[in-house]
Each structure stands twice: as C-alpha cells, then as structure tokens.
Amino acid sequence: MNKSLIMTAATVLATVLIIPVVFSDDDRHAARQHSLGVAPVVLDAYKNECSSCHMAYPPGLLPASSWQKIMTGLDAHFSDNAELDSESYKIISDFLLSNSADNSDYRRSRKIMRSLNTGDAPLRISELPYIKREHHELPDKMIKFNPKVNSLANCIACHTDAEKGLFNEHQVNIPGYGRWDD
Amino acid sequence: MKLINATIWLLAISATPALAATNAADQLISSYPADTPAADAGKGQALWNQKFPGKAPFGERSCQMCHNSNLKQPGEHIRTRKLIKPLAPSVNPQSLSDIKKISKWLKRNCKWTIGRECSAEEKTHLLSFIKQQ
Numbered sequence: 286m287n288k289s290l291i292m293t294a295a296t297v298l299a300t301v302l303i304i305p306v307v308f309s310d311d312d313r314h315a316a317r318q319h320s321l322g323v324a325p326v327v328l329d330a331y332k333n334e335c336s337s338c339h340m341a342y343p344p345g346l347l348p349a350s351s352w353q354k355i356m357t358g359l360d361a362h363f364s365d366n367a368e369l370d371s372e373s374y375k376i377i378s379d380f381l382l383s384n385s386a387d388n389s390d391y392r393r394s395r396k397i398m399r400s401l402n403t404g405d406a407p408l409r410i411s412e413l414p415y416i417k418r419e420h421h422e423l424p425d426k427m428i429k430f431n432p433k434v435n436s437l438a439n440c441i442a443c444h445t446d447a448e449k450g451l452f453n454e455h456q457v458n459i460p461g462y463g464r465w466d467d
Numbered sequence: 468m469k470l471i472n473a474t475i476w477l478l479a480i481s482a483t484p485a486l487a488a489t490n491a492a493d494q495l496i497s498s499y500p501a502d503t504p505a506a507d508a509g510k511g512q513a514l515w516n517q518k519f520p521g522k523a524p525f526g527e528r529s530c531q532m533c534h535n536s537n538l539k540q541p542g543e544h545i546r547t548r549k550l551i552k553p554l555a556p557s558v559n560p561q562s563l564s565d566i567k568k569i570s571k572w573l574k575r576n577c578k579w580t581i582g583r584e585c586s587a588e589e590k591t592h593l594l595s596f597i598k599q600q
Contacts, residue, residue: 339547364522365546366578370571435548 323393325450328380340441343450344384345394350406352381411437433460492563492594499587511596519581528580538600555600
C-alpha cells in the first residue's frame with residue numbers, strides 16, 4: 286500500500302468519525318439552550334438603541350401585546366425619554382413583536398405565557414407571575430438593597446448570560462453573595 | 468501637490484479621535500439657524516450643572532446626575548445604575564463622534580432633564596462645553 290493511499294484512507298476515516306461528533310455537540314448545545322432559555326437577542330439596531338440605559342432584554346421575555354404597549358409609550362418610558370427615529374422604530378418593533386414570548390417555543394417563553402391570564406400585557410418583566418415566582422425566595426438584601434443589583438430589572442447583574450437568553454440557575458452569581466442554589 | 472497636502476490633512480484628522488469629536492460637534496453647530504448666538508462653553512457648563520424641577524421620584528434633574536459633574540469620569544444611569552462612559556472626548560474618543568447619535572441624545576435627554584427640547588442656542592453652548600473636556 287502506498288503512502289498516499291494510507292493518507293487518503295486516514296482522512297476519510299477522520300472525516301467520518303469527527304464530523305458527526307462536531308455536529309451532535311452543536312445540536313446538543315442548541316437543544317439545551319432551547320430547553321432552558323429564551324431566544325437570544327439577534328438584532329444590532331435593538332442592541333444599539335435599547336441597551337444604553339439597560340440590558341437588551343430578550344424579546345421572548347414578554348408577550349407581543351406588552352412590547353406593543355412599550356413601543357407606543359417611548360416618550361415616557363419608565364419615566365425616561367427613549368424616543369426613536371421612525372426607521373429604527375419600525376425595525377425594532379417588528380423584531381420585538383415577531384420574537385415575543387407568544388411567538389417563541391423556547392421553554393421559558395412558554396412558561397411565561399402559561400403564567401399570564403389571557404389578555405394580560407404587563408409592562409415590566411419583573412411583574413410576570415412566572416418571574417415573580419422564580420425570585421420569591423430571594424431576600425431584598427440580595428436584590429433591592431444590593432447596590433450592585435438595585436432591582437429585579439437588572440437581570441444581568443446575577444444572570445451573567447442573560448443577554449444570550451440564558452437564565453439557568455447554575456449560571457446565577459449574585460454580587461456579594463455568589464452562587465445561588467435552591 | 469495641493470491634493471497630497473489635502474490627503475495628509477484628511478488622514479491626520481481621521482486618525483485623531485479628539486478632532487473627530489470636534490468635527491462632528493462643529494458640523495452639527497453649523498447646521499443650526501444662522502441667527503443662533505455664538506458658542507459659549509461657560510454658558511454650556513452652567514446649563515450642565517443647572518437643576519430643573521421634574522416629576523417624582525426625580526424631583527430635581529440635571530445633566531450631571533447621570534453623566535457626572537466631571538465629564539472625564541464615567542456616569543451612572545440614575546434609575547438602572549448602568550454605567551455610562553465618560554462624555555469627555557479626551558478620554559472617550561467615541562463621544563461626540565457621530566452626528567446622528569449626538570442629535571438623538573440631546574433630544575431625549577433635554578426632554579427628560581429640562582422637560583422640553585433644547586434650543587439651538589442651548590445645544591450650541593452644551594456641545595462647545597463638552598467638546599473642550
């Protein structure tokens with residue numbers, strides 16, 4: 286057997302053995318994220334326009350009706366002015382509405398929707414029954430009176446991968462208190 | 468030769484972040500109506516530190532509340548406490564480098580702080596104060 290034949294055989298074998306491993310790892314990662322999180326933020330305009338004052342909340346955390354209300358009141362956005370030019374407004378509205386919790390099959394989005402009564406459109410993620418339930422054990426000293434956290438709205442202070450849509454309990458790190466285990 | 472000189476100039480300008488800030492701010496100022504009074508950084512500073520009445524819970528509002536009275540230091544969003552990069556172009560080259568962004572934030576933040584959009588004169592003074600930092 287000559288050398289080149291051996292090399293070719295080795296290459297074919299390596300390809301057959303390695304490629305499925307790589308793909309199945311990716312698939313598993315995607316499936317895991319899908320089952321644990323909400324869809325990650327994927328729009329630059331949204332990040333640029335909406336994450337100067339707060340984190341870019343993944344759209345899958347609120348129903349479309351909530352996003353609609355938020356977008357129509359940007360001149361008094363939680364008592365701040367967050368007006369957009371008409372072009373950004375359109376792009377961002379479309380993005381939020383089409384990726385909202387009721388338009389997503391990610392696990393946490395489904396749980397959020399199940400926790401809401403039909404027609405409810407809260408303006409705050411922190412007012413969602415599911416989110417409240419998940420945080421009810423946490424004392425004020427860890428969130429409200431924790432200067433590094435300040436509010437339940439500051440997801441990313443403890444959920445370090447929140448902007449990627451990941452809210453897994455094992456990734457929680459409360460400033461000043463460390464990991465959180467139930 | 469003239470063309471080469473101009474090219475060298477342009478390269479030098481684009482390579483200097485502080486100048487980029489000056490250019491964007493100056494371009495914006497020159498787009499205001501011709502009868503706008505001349506820029507006065509002192510008046511800009513006074514406006515920067517002035518306190519305006521607002522609705523609770525922020526009954527007293529000013530630029531420096533979120534942006535810091537020392538523009539070379541970072542600020543902090545009064546409600547969310549998110550870090551705001553220093554506005555001084557000497558320490559943050561991105562500051563005042565994009566006309567669209569400057570206009571957007573002047574509109575939003577004048578409305579929140581003062582309760583109305585700033586006049587061309589106020590914006591001229593504010594920009595000339597910020598670009599000096």
